[in-house]
Amino acid sequence: MKKILVANRGEIALRVMRTARKMGIATVAVYSEADRNAPHVRFADEAVLLGPAPSTESYLNVDKVLRAARDTGADAVHPGYGFLSENAEFARRVDTAGLTFIGPRPHAIEVMGNKLAAKETVGAYGIPMVPGVDEAVTDVEEAASIARRIGFPILIKAAAGGGGKGMRVVEAEDELDEQMKRAISEAASAFGDGSVFIEKYIAAPRHIEIQVLADTHGNCVHLFERDCSIQRRHQKVVEEAPSAVIGPALRRQMGEAAVRVAQSCDYVGAGTVEFLLDADQQFYFLEMNTRLQVEHPVTEMITGIDLVEQQIRVARGEALAFTQDELTIQGHAVELRVYAEDPLNNFLPSIGTLSTYVRPTEARVDDGFEEGMEVPIYYDPMIAKLITQGATREEAIARMLRAIDAYRIEGIETTLPFGRFVFSSDAFRSADFDTNFVKKHYQPEAIERGDRQIESVAALFAAYIYDRRARELTAPHPASVQWQRRR
Incomplete structure (x- = not known):
């Protein structure tokens, strides 16, 4: 494998390219007209314009992506996450074109991409x-x-997708008709498939996911868990590894279950098995994501393993260089997704130009933006991922709070203040939370109070500095006693 085309944009494209460069592999970037000056375009060894800004005319256009790979002589394609990463037909066409798809086989993507098929597949395991x-x-x-x-409440879920689309909680029978119609309509619009299914709604679960790695030689391991329970609109915002509520026995049990899920579909590469964990510490299979997860850095931090490197090695036919018994947890890591969203206005997108963009120095920042860049309206609003690690959970949280305060972004609203609220909250610090954290604990007015206090302190400090400098710089009148003494 000498040259990889990265079929993605932004921070994940840069993330993949950095590992490829470390491994001595050349990279090809693809980009839309909106991303012409993006960092991932400049970082790659070569770059190919796909087309206009809309993703259907650029990043989602399979023909254009494959043409770019052929024209540049790439011998492998890494899909990142999102876009074409879980498109079985794309993986199949990459294989047909004689290229290596850095990810699972098309069959695994198809099976796990449909929640009903996934449940049927893993049911026998x-x-x-x-x-x-x-x-x-x-x-x-x-x-x-x-x-x-x-028994009510129940959860109506789209069979073909995720991210909260086509999902409705129904508390009572008289709500069922309307919520069914909404779920089917939304699923059809989002995924082209209106199929939905019904399951018991677990009212206060933790969202726990297990990272797995499998090679083509029959080896499969898990790299422990991530707790992704802090969400808004059923989408993750804060993640940590390991979970603060899972002990060694449950960790082993869930890890072994995740490995069986991977084996059920003959999985190859890096994948994530997601579970719901109820208040009695009973866990239930939710789905499998057949790609690299957004939150993979926290796993890398606690294991010391570069997951992108492992994806590439597995795609090259190499066997895993470690066994389950050799994997250990090193400290604790937390991650905040920094979105261009206004946490004071129901997390609505905030589009604009990054007039100020200064990264914190004592944290890992996976991003794809620079000062002066515009946040485009065409793609996911995530600007960066902010990751910190410590010997303990408390140390990781303390470092995260310092990193949030040092991360200066102006020109748009971001989820940084929300992150400060989460990591400062008693619920998070005590690990007494679930997927309803935002509903139960989030108080936008607390962020506003904090902002006012910061502004007040800043104003007082500025006044103090001004007064002190004014005293230092004011020269006495020549006739004054002070002047005469200084002479």
Whole structure:
């Protein structure tokens, strides 16, 4: 493998390219017109313009991506996450073109890309499942019958996707008709597939995911867990590894279950098995993400393993160089996704130009932006991932708070103040939280109070500095006693 085309943009494109360069592998960037001056374009050894800003005309256009690979002589394609990363047909066409797809086989992507097919596949491997049905439901009467059997509240979920789209919580039967129609409509719009299924709604779960690695020689290991329970709109914002509520026995049990899930679909490469963990520490299979996760850095920090490097080595046909018994947890790591969103206005997107952009020096920052760049409206609003590590959870949190305060972004609103709220909160520090953290604990007014206090302190400090400098710089009148003494 001598040259990798990275079929993505922004921070993940840079992340992959840095590891490839470390391994002595050349890289090819692809970009849209909106990303012409982006850092990942300049960092790569070569760059190819795909087309206009909309992703359907650039990053999602399979023909253009494959043409770029052919024209530049790339022999492998890394999809990053998002865009084409979980597109089985893209992986198949990469293989057909004689290129190496740095990811799982198309079959695994197809099976795990549909929640119903995934549940059916792993069902024979003794993996705990949330009570519900393993088949598509479109009839309201049928849905009502199922709901009465398993008990309200229930969760209606899109079979073909994630990220909170096509998902509805139904507390009572009289809400079912409307919520079913909304879920089906949203699933069809987002994924081109209106299939939904029903399962018992677990009211206060933790969202725990297990990182797995598998090679083509039959070896499969897990790299422990990440706790991704701090979410807004069913999308993760804060992650940590390991979880503060999982002990060695449960960790081993969940890790072994994750490995069985990977084996059920003959998985190859890096993947993530997601579970729900209830208040009684019972866990249930949720889904498998057949790609590198956004939050993979916290796993890298606590294991010392470069997951992108492992993806590349596995794609080259190499066996894993370590066994399960050789993997250990080193300290604790936390991550904040820094989005161009306004946490004081329901996390609505905040688009503009980064008039000031200064990274903290005592943290890992995975980003794809620079000062003066515009945050485009066409793509995901994530600006960066801020990651800190410590010997203990408390130390990692303390470093994160310092990093948040040192991270200066002006010109847009970001989730940095929300991150400060989370890592300062008693609920997070005591690990007494679940996926309803935002609903239960988040107080936008607390951020506003904090901002006012910061402004007040800054104003007082500025006044003090001004007064002190004014005294130092004011020259006495020549006729004054002070002047005469100084002469």
